Amino acid sequence: MTYTTLSLTLIFVLIPLLLSKTLKLDLEKDTIIATVRSIVQLLAVGYVLKFVFDSEHIIYILLMITLMIGTATLNARKKGKAIKGITWKIALTLIVIEAVTQGILLGFHIVPATAQYIIPISGMLIGNSMVLSILFLNRFTAEIEASRDEVELILSLGGTPKQAIHNQLTNAIRASMIPTIESQKTIELVQLPGMMSGQIIGGADPVQAVQFQLLIIFALLTTAAISSILIGFLSYPTLFNERMQIIKNSISK
Amino acid sequence: MNSLNEIAISFQNVFYEIDDLSILNNITGEFYKGKITTLVGPSGAGKSTLLKMCNGLISPTTGDIFIGDQPIHSYEPTHLRKSVGIALQSAPIIRGTVFHNLSLPFTLQNKKLPEKDAISFLEDVRLDHTFLHRQAEDLSGGQKQKISIARSLLNRPKILLLDEITSALDPTSVNEIEQLILKINQKYGVTMIWITHNIEQAKRIGHYTWIMMEGQLLETGESTILSTSTNERIQQFVNGVQDL
Ligand SMILES: Nc1ncnc2c1ncn2[C@@H]1O[C@H](COP(=O)(O)OP(=O)(O)OP(=O)(O)O)[C@@H](O)[C@H]1O
Ligand SMILES: [Mg+2]
Numbered sequence: 001m002t003y004t005t006l007s008l009t010l011i012f013v014l015i016p017l018l019l020s021k022t023l024k025l026d027l028e029k030d031t032i033i034a035t036v037r038s039i040v041q042l043l044a045v046g047y048v049l050k051f052v053f054d055s056e057h058i059i060y061i062l063l064m065i066t067l068m069i070g071t072a073t074l075n076a077r078k079k080g081k082a083i084k085g086i087t088w089k090i091a092l093t094l095i096v097i098e099a100v101t102q103g104i105l106l107g108f109h110i111v112p113a114t115a116q117y118i119i120p121i122s123g124m125l126i127g128n129s130m131v132l133s134i135l136f137l138n139r140f141t142a143e144i145e146a147s148r149d150e151v152e153l154i155l156s157l158g159g160t161p162k163q164a165i166h167n168q169l170t171n172a173i174r175a176s177m178i179p180t181i182e183s184q185k186t187i188e189l190v191q192l193p194g195m196m197s198g199q200i201i202g203g204a205d206p207v208q209a210v211q212f213q214l215l216i217i218f219a220l221l222t223t224a225a226i227s228s229i230l231i232g233f234l235s236y237p238t239l240f241n242e243r244m245q246i247i248k249n250s251i252s253k
Numbered sequence: 254m255n256s257l258n259e260i261a262i263s264f265q266n267v268f269y270e271i272d273d274l275s276i277l278n279n280i281t282g283e284f285y286k287g288k289i290t291t292l293v294g295p296s297g298a299g300k301s302t303l304l305k306m307c308n309g310l311i312s313p314t315t316g317d318i319f320i321g322d323q324p325i326h327s328y329e330p331t332h333l334r335k336s337v338g339i340a341l342q343s344a345p346i347i348r349g350t351v352f353h354n355l356s357l358p359f360t361l362q363n364k365k366l367p368e369k370d371a372i373s374f375l376e377d378v379r380l381d382h383t384f385l386h387r388q389a390e391d392l393s394g395g396q397k398q399k400i401s402i403a404r405s406l407l408n409r410p411k412i413l414l415l416d417e418i419t420s421a422l423d424p425t426s427v428n429e430i431e432q433l434i435l436k437i438n439q440k441y442g443v444t445m446i447w448i449t450h451n452i453e454q455a456k457r458i459g460h461y462t463w464i465m466m467e468g469q470l471l472e473t474g475e476s477t478i479l480s481t482s483t484n485e486r487i488q489q490f491v492n493g494v495q496d497l
Contacts, residue, residue, distance in 0.1 A: 155310060156341060167348075243312055244331065
């Protein structure tokens with residue numbers, strides 16, 4: 001695709017702009033900002049990736065992964081600001097995800113150890129883990145907020161913080177994992193997964209595209225399980241002090 | 254108060270603040286072993302806050318609390334809370350059956366509560382065995398209170414903290430619960446602190462009383478001070494309550 005043809009795709013931006021203007025949806029500004037952002041960001045990513053793929057140097061690969069983990073961490077931590085040390089807890093979770101998944105993929109020679117594989121797969125898994133962490137933190141704080149009485153009751157009867165928070169923790173872990181599992185049940189033709197579509201358009205063999213999609217789907221299950229469980233077990237202790245008391249305002253934003 | 258009484262809990266210059274807001278203001282006083290002390294005072298006086306401190310759910314901002322002759326913070330929190338039981342004001346219920354709720358203190362210690370023991374605890378609070386497998390959330394406010402009382406007895410605490418445990422009960426049930434608590438007090442020598450808005454109840458059941466207002470301890474003494482106090486604010490409070 002040339003830049004001339006690419007610029008023609010801006011028609012797709014014009015249509016919602018016009019509609020928004022006529023119907024007074026007041027979405028023009030957001031649409032323009034979103035468009036400019038995606039152009040700048042994605043093109044930048046494209047050129048950076050090209051550079052990394054061409055050089056195929058381990059330092060650049062590590063740098064890219066660090067960048068992805070860093071960005072994802074900053075995104076996710078907004079949801080858990082009330083939890084002490086949430087930033088490094090999310091970062092640690094993402095690092096574990098990356099280490100476990102790449103360890104398996106590269107260790108068993110499932111994919112070649114080249115930037116072309118490592119970086120996109122890392123991107124998808126880290127991105128997903130970030131979304132999961134956000135889902136988890138939302139749900140976890142809501143669960144605790146809604147059942148403060150119950151948490152206090154269990155503590156008052158001589159239960160430990162872990163016992164007091166157990167239901168809320170498992171509920172939140174389950175709730176954040178369900179979308180991953182559900183979405184995989186419903187993958188079908190009308191909703192070809194993005195990566196697969198991209199590969200097919202790029203000229204890859206559809207069967208091979210499916211194989212990679214399956215790889216991602218399976219890896220996402222591990223990602224989902226590890227991220228919510230890890231972030232859960234890392235974050236719950238910060239809600240209590242060493243006297244096993246609920247820390248005031250540890251939850252509410 | 255007579256000096257022969259052994260001290261079960263003592264407060265020494267206890268202050269409690271939340272975000273610079275004073276909740277408890279320089280509380281100093283004693284609760285006696287094996288006695289029932291009632292805690293009365295207007296809403297927001299800080300009664301529940303004080304009770305939660307005795308169970309270690311919260312700690313003073315400054316000041317000391319002693320359980321027996323040891324500072325409260327020297328006890329391991331789960332041990333403290335098992336021997337200083339509390340029936341919380343909101344009578345919280347966890348999702349599940351009455352049996353599930355009743356056996357919670359045991360479940361937390363990986364012990365099983367035999368069903369026949371559960372039934373006898375239920376009968377103590379005048380609920381029959383058919384309640385055992387009902388969903389606790391579906392119970393009435395008063396029934397939940399009864400479950401909460403029974404549950405607080407399971408650990409056989411040496412000190413029992415009762416936060417308005419009869420506020421949602423009918424007169425017959427109030428009487429039955431009072432008899433039950435008095436029996437436990439006499440039979441096992443359990444030290445009790447009982448918060449109530451019912452001044453008549455405080456006179457009936459309490460050996461001693463603490464009268465609190467706006468985070469301060471106004472007066473302590475035998476329950477008779479509820480009638481004989483010369484403090485104007487106390488007289489007003491007591492009479493106001495009786496007029497209701
Ligand atoms: N967690 C909290 N956050 C903010 N304020 C609190 C908190 N807990 C208690 N307070 C405040 O402390 C004061 C005392 O509350 P407490 O529950 O001890 O009163 P109480 O004497 O038990 O009243 P009632 O008879 O209505 O139960 C109240 O003004 C209350 O608003
Ligand atoms: Mg109260």
